[in-house]
Amino acid sequence: MFHISDCKKFNRCKRLFLNDQVREKQPFVRFVRLDEAITDLAARKLHVGDHFLGKRGDDPALAIQALEQYDWLVKARFEYKDLRIKVPFLQRNGSGWRLYFLFAGLYPHADDMQFYCDTVWVLEKNGIELTDIRMIHLNADYVRQGNLNTEELFIVTDKLYNHRNNPTIDFAEAIRKSYTELDGLLERMKAADLASLPEPERKPKCASRQKCRYYHDCFPDEVREADNSILHLISSQHRYAMKKEGIGYLKDADPERIEGFLQQYAQIMADRNGGLFCDRAALLSWMEDIRYPISFLDFEWECFAVPPFDGMRPYDVLLFEYSLHILHEDGSLDHKVFLSVGDDRESLCRNLISDIPADGSLIAYNAIGAEMIRIRELAETFPEFQDELLSLNARMHDLQIPFERGVVYDVRMRGQWSLKTIMSMMDDPGYRNLEIAQGMEAVFQWRYLDREDHTEDLDKIYEDLKAYCSMDTYAMTVVYQWLKNMVKE
Numbered sequence: 001m002f003h004i005s006d007c008k009k010f011n012r013c014k015r016l017f018l019n020d021q022v023r024e025k026q027p028f029v030r031f032v033r034l035d036e037a038i039t040d041l042a043a044r045k046l047h048v049g050d051h052f053l054g055k056r057g058d059d060p061a062l063a064i065q066a067l068e069q070y071d072w073l074v075k076a077r078f079e080y081k082d083l084r085i086k087v088p089f090l091q092r093n094g095s096g097w098r099l100y101f102l103f104a105g106l107y108p109h110a111d112d113m114q115f116y117c118d119t120v121w122v123l124e125k126n127g128i129e130l131t132d133i134r135m136i137h138l139n140a141d142y143v144r145q146g147n148l149n150t151e152e153l154f155i156v157t158d159k160l161y162n163h164r165n166n167p168t169i170d171f172a173e174a175i176r177k178s179y180t181e182l183d184g185l186l187e188r189m190k191a192a193d194l195a196s197l198p199e200p201e202r203k204p205k206c207a208s209r210q211k212c213r214y215y216h217d218c219f220p221d222e223v224r225e226a227d228n229s230i231l232h233l234i235s236s237q238h239r240y241a242m243k244k245e246g247i248g249y250l251k252d253a254d255p256e257r258i259e260g261f262l263q264q265y266a267q268i269m270a271d272r273n274g275g276l277f278c279d280r281a282a283l284l285s286w287m288e289d290i291r292y293p294i295s296f297l298d299f300e301w302e303c304f305a306v307p308p309f310d311g312m313r314p315y316d317v318l319l320f321e322y323s324l325h326i327l328h329e330d331g332s333l334d335h336k337v338f339l340s341v342g343d344d345r346e347s348l349c350r351n352l353i354s355d356i357p358a359d360g361s362l363i364a365y366n367a368i369g370a371e372m373i374r375i376r377e378l379a380e381t382f383p384e385f386q387d388e389l390l391s392l393n394a395r396m397h398d399l400q401i402p403f404e405r406g407v408v409y410d411v412r413m414r415g416q417w418s419l420k421t422i423m424s425m426m427d428d429p430g431y432r433n434l435e436i437a438q439g440m441e442a443v444f445q446w447r448y449l450d451r452e453d454h455t456e457d458l459d460k461i462y463e464d465l466k467a468y469c470s471m472d473t474y475a476m477t478v479v480y481q482w483l484k485n486m487v488k489e
């Protein structure tokens, strides 16, 4: 038996499909918290009455029978030629049925068209006449106040959204345009020999958008590449071709096949210089406005699909922790950390404002893409703190800028510039001995803290979370000092 996800994998890469058929399934971990049963909430919006409710493992004959007995089917399982689907909502509509897809995001686009088309294909092969096709999705403008208002939480539409997130594409028409018969594909999937994996073939789909989970199995040599390998050339379309032709190192990159990004220039110059490149004038210019005491700030947060607290919209984030290292001119460091469970945003604001010195600069890594946005959101939610919060942003500097703009590059970065990568080059144990060593792991651990059924050692989780977030700000102080020394040299 196959699911639509198997069809997508087969279309993407036969080796990926076969790997997934034979290997143990990895547990699915959500990056966004979805505590509320989204189907139940959507059912309230659709005013679903007496209905058939499908379950995992149902015999598909049950759903076919239910078509005779009910006006609504929820999560019904249908099957055709071994392709099994789960249909969010079917509503009797005149002589046929209205199909509702449920999208637990804000703007359904046409990029999941195969899923929609394959669902329609299975339903129609089961003799179900679809007289209407709609989408129900979360409403980006809904702001929670008090109990969840499911009328406002969702939008029901017959449109998909374009790249500007405007609802302009006729959903049913888009399905009809992309619709294909699946018999041939399913036969090829069934005939695929599970015992023989095809040779891996490197294509953009191996690493575009999301890196394939078998990437390192398919291309094991890549992790063994030298630090200055041409394969680490950032945003390069031609690095694999150059490698194939015998151009193995950054310093030998073909100038005709370099896109010309500043980072690429920094990478090539670093290799030519023996490993390190620094544009000292540019670095000095980035540093010249930074004043002591310097407050290094890092937030941790959780993202909720359905807003759990007042003032939050779908997919808003909830800050639950910050760490602050304060570097004084004499080299001494102070450290403060705030960590809470549940909705403690107001006291987080108060503590943040009182913990950060009134003078001096603030630094965060990826401040423009994260900390400054979070501070603006807090200022919007708590107007009483607005002036003080926005004045923090006015003093903020982004430590990522010298790396992202090719001002500094060390070949040991291997084409990456995350704080952890840079910290790993320093003469400091850094993240190596921490129980929690990744941002998402911190979020997963925090999820245990507000559960009543937890069995974990909560004190330990608290300590690990504090240690992780504190390491982020400590790492910034180390990297900042490294840059400062570079300017002096």
Ligand code: SF4
Residues within 6 Å of the ligand: 012, 013, 014, 015, 016, 019, 200, 201, 202, 203, 205, 206, 212, 213, 214, 215, 218
């Ligand atoms: S890395 Fe590429 S070749 Fe290997 S399984 Fe994934 S998509 Fe297929």
